[in-house]
Amino acid sequence: MNQRTEDAPPPSRLVILGLLLGIILATLDGTIVGTALPTIVGELGGLEHFSWVVTAYLLTAAVSTPIWGKAGDLYGRKGSYLASITVFLIGSVLCGLAQDIGQLIAFRALQGLGAGGLFVGALALIGTLLPPAQAGRSQSMIGVLLPAAMIGGPLLGGFLTDQLDWRWVFYVNVPVGAAALLIVGLLIRLPSTRSTARVDYAGAALLTVGILALTLLGTWGGTTYDWFSPQITGLALLTAAALAAFVRVELRAPEPIVPPRLFRDRNFTLAQVLTFLAGAAMLGAASYLPQYMQFVRGMSSTRSGLLLLPLMLGMMGAQLYIGRAVGHGGAYRAYPIVGGAVATAGSLALLTVGVGTATAVTSALTFVLGAGLGCLMQPALLITMNSAEPRDMGAASGTTTLLRTIGGSLGVAVLGSVYTGRLAGTLTDRLGPEGERLAGGHQLTPAALGDLPGPVRDAFRAGVSGGLHGVMVGTAALCALTFAAAWLIREVPLRSSTGATPGTAPEAAPEAGQPGSSPVAGPTTGRS
Structure with missing residues (x-):
C-alpha cells in the first residue's frame, strides 16, 4: 500500500518560492507596462492602438485561465504549469524584439496566453502539495504578492524604462521565469496523469466569446462608445447569449471547463462572490486614487504610487495574519464578515477627502x-x-482567478464611468461649454494642469475630488455586499490532507473511512 500524501514531508520553501514566482510574473506583467507605454509608442508609433498593448494581454490571460486549469486537472498540473511558463517567456522575448506596434500587440496576446496558466497553475499545485489546513501561510504570501505587484509594477516599469530601455520591461521576465522552470521542474515530483477525457472545446469557445465581449464592453463602454450605443448594446447581448449557452454546455459536458458541481457547495459559491466583489473594489480604488493624488495634490506618478503604500500594507498585514492564524488551527468565518465591515467603513472614510485634505491624511485613510x-x-x-x-x-483555481480578473475589469470600467460623469458634471457646472470641452479631452496631464488659469485649475481639481467620491460610494456598495454575503458562510473545518496518493492521480481522493483518510477529508468536505 502506498503511503499517503499527508504523511509525506511538506514541500520545501524553495519549491513554494518556485510556485510563487509564477504568480509574481503574471501579476507584475499586467501593470509594469503602463509607465513604459509613452516611450514605447514614441519609438514604435501607433498612438491610436496603444491601449491594445494592455488590453490584448488581459483578454488572452482571462480567456485562457480556466482552460489551463482544466488541462492541469486532466493531463497533469506540473506539466501544464511548466508549459504556461514556457509560452509566457517566449511571448516576453518576442515583445522585447517587436519592431512595430502591431507586432507588439500580437506578442502581448501570446504572452497573456501563457500568463493565464501561471496563477492558476501555482494555486493548483499548492492545493495538490498542501492541504488547506497547512496552506494558509503560502496562500497568505499570495495575498501579499498581489497588491505588491499591482502597485510596484508601475514603479519598476518606470525605473527600467528610464535606466535601461523599455524592452527590459519584457526581458526582465526571462531570468525570473527560468528560475521558476528549474525549481518546479527539478524539485516537484507528482505522479504522471493520463486521461482519456477530452477538453470541453465547445465550452472553451463559448467562454472565450463571452469573456472577450464582456472585456470589450468594459473597455469601450463610456469611453470609445456611449453606454447606450448600438455597439455596446450589441456587446452586452452577445455576452449574455454566449454565457447562457456556456452554462447549458457545461451542464452536459463530461469534463466541463468550469464544473457546475463546484457551485453546489455553498461556501465555494460564496467565496467566488467575495472574490468578484473584492477584486472590483480593490482595482477600482487602486486605479482612481492616483488620479486624485496627481491632479489634486500635484504628486508625480512615482510619488502617487508610493502614497498608496498604506493600502498595500493594510492588505498584506491582514492576509499574513489570517494565513498564520488559520494555519495554527484558528477559525476563518469571522474574517470576511469583519473585512466587509472594515472595507465599507474605509471606503466611506475616503468620502471626507477633498481639495484641501492633507496628502498624509488621504494616504493614511487608504490603510483601512x-x-x-x-x-x-x-x-x-x-x-x-x-x-x-x-x-x-485546477478548475477551482481557474474559476477564482477568472472571477477576480473579470471583477477587477468591470470594477474599473463601471467606477470609471461614475468618475468621468462626476468630473464632467462639475466642470460643466462651473465652466459651462469650456468645461464640457475640457472634460472630453484626453491629453490633459497633471503637468499641463498647472499651466491652466486659476479658475479652470480649481474647477478641475474639484471635479477630480467629486469623481473620487463617486468611486468611493461605489466601492462602499461593493464592500457592503461582501459584508452581507459573508454572513452566509459556514465554518467548515479545513482539510488536513490533500486526498491524493503518490501512486495515483491527484484527482483520486481517499474515501471516508479508508485507512489514512482524514475525518474532514474526502469528497463531501465543505458540502452544505
Whole structure:
C-alpha cells in the first residue's frame, strides 16, 4: 500500500518560492507596462492602438485561465504549469524584439496566453502539495504578492524604462521565469496523469466569446462608445447569449471547463462572490486614487504610487495574519464578515477627502480600506481550496482567478464611468461649454494642469475630488455586499490532507473511512 500524501514531508520553501514566482510574473506583467507605454509608442508609433498593448494581454490571460486549469486537472498540473511558463517567456522575448506596434500587440496576446496558466497553475499545485489546513501561510504570501505587484509594477516599469530601455520591461521576465522552470521542474515530483477525457472545446469557445465581449464592453463602454450605443448594446447581448449557452454546455459536458458541481457547495459559491466583489473594489480604488493624488495634490506618478503604500500594507498585514492564524488551527468565518465591515467603513472614510485634505491624511485613510480587503481576499482563497474536491483543484483555481480578473475589469470600467460623469458634471457646472470641452479631452496631464488659469485649475481639481467620491460610494456598495454575503458562510473545518496518493492521480481522493483518510477529508468536505 502506498503511503499517503499527508504523511509525506511538506514541500520545501524553495519549491513554494518556485510556485510563487509564477504568480509574481503574471501579476507584475499586467501593470509594469503602463509607465513604459509613452516611450514605447514614441519609438514604435501607433498612438491610436496603444491601449491594445494592455488590453490584448488581459483578454488572452482571462480567456485562457480556466482552460489551463482544466488541462492541469486532466493531463497533469506540473506539466501544464511548466508549459504556461514556457509560452509566457517566449511571448516576453518576442515583445522585447517587436519592431512595430502591431507586432507588439500580437506578442502581448501570446504572452497573456501563457500568463493565464501561471496563477492558476501555482494555486493548483499548492492545493495538490498542501492541504488547506497547512496552506494558509503560502496562500497568505499570495495575498501579499498581489497588491505588491499591482502597485510596484508601475514603479519598476518606470525605473527600467528610464535606466535601461523599455524592452527590459519584457526581458526582465526571462531570468525570473527560468528560475521558476528549474525549481518546479527539478524539485516537484507528482505522479504522471493520463486521461482519456477530452477538453470541453465547445465550452472553451463559448467562454472565450463571452469573456472577450464582456472585456470589450468594459473597455469601450463610456469611453470609445456611449453606454447606450448600438455597439455596446450589441456587446452586452452577445455576452449574455454566449454565457447562457456556456452554462447549458457545461451542464452536459463530461469534463466541463468550469464544473457546475463546484457551485453546489455553498461556501465555494460564496467565496467566488467575495472574490468578484473584492477584486472590483480593490482595482477600482487602486486605479482612481492616483488620479486624485496627481491632479489634486500635484504628486508625480512615482510619488502617487508610493502614497498608496498604506493600502498595500493594510492588505498584506491582514492576509499574513489570517494565513498564520488559520494555519495554527484558528477559525476563518469571522474574517470576511469583519473585512466587509472594515472595507465599507474605509471606503466611506475616503468620502471626507477633498481639495484641501492633507496628502498624509488621504494616504493614511487608504490603510483601512486595504485591511478590510485583505480580510476578504485571504479567506475567500482558503475557502475555495477547501471546498473543491482534489480532482477539481485546477478548475477551482481557474474559476477564482477568472472571477477576480473579470471583477477587477468591470470594477474599473463601471467606477470609471461614475468618475468621468462626476468630473464632467462639475466642470460643466462651473465652466459651462469650456468645461464640457475640457472634460472630453484626453491629453490633459497633471503637468499641463498647472499651466491652466486659476479658475479652470480649481474647477478641475474639484471635479477630480467629486469623481473620487463617486468611486468611493461605489466601492462602499461593493464592500457592503461582501459584508452581507459573508454572513452566509459556514465554518467548515479545513482539510488536513490533500486526498491524493503518490501512486495515483491527484484527482483520486481517499474515501471516508479508508485507512489514512482524514475525518474532514474526502469528497463531501465543505458540502452544505
